[in-house]
Amino acid sequence: MSQDGSSPIVEGGTGSGNGYIKTTTHNFVSRKAIIDGPKQVEIRGRSILQDGVHIRGDLAMIRIGRYCEIDIHTILEPPMHPFDPSKRIPIIIGSHTHIGSNSTIAAAAIGSMVWIGKNVTLGPRVIVKDNCIIEDGVHLGADTVIPPFTRISSKGAVQDSHFLQTELPPSMAIHMQELSLDRFQVFKRGQRDLQ
16 A cells, blocks of 8 residues: 555556456456546555446545445545535445445445445435445435444335335344455456456
């Protein structure tokens, strides 16, 4: 990791020629991902950014933990400050977190061991605590706070603007950590096989 927090690219490392760049901290970044303002984007290590991911580090700092996966065509855009529209709030994402495809994230914080499905919208300054599941198609409005060990679903909700909230077991923390480690190893083996 360089002093400015960015992950320098390994020249000629794994991923050159097969669609992914491998950084010195073992992140895999798709050549089709867009990272604006890379000096303000910190990826802690062993994370995967898929095709079409767009990270708006030009607006504010974005920190992504270890063993995270951000799926295709997802946008991370720091939200506007509620009292000063000229400022943006940084996005912090914990470790062992998955964000599904075609999602729009303007949250202030997403905890560790979180699974976010596809086509999810997290509005400005949303906070998702640790060990949560946000199912496919959920849209959370500005300043929503999701407590730890919570599953959010839009299925069965009375209206589109509402969602169902259920409690998750404590084993969720272990399950999500194992899942993220397995997914990273499978991805890494797949990249090695392409060489």
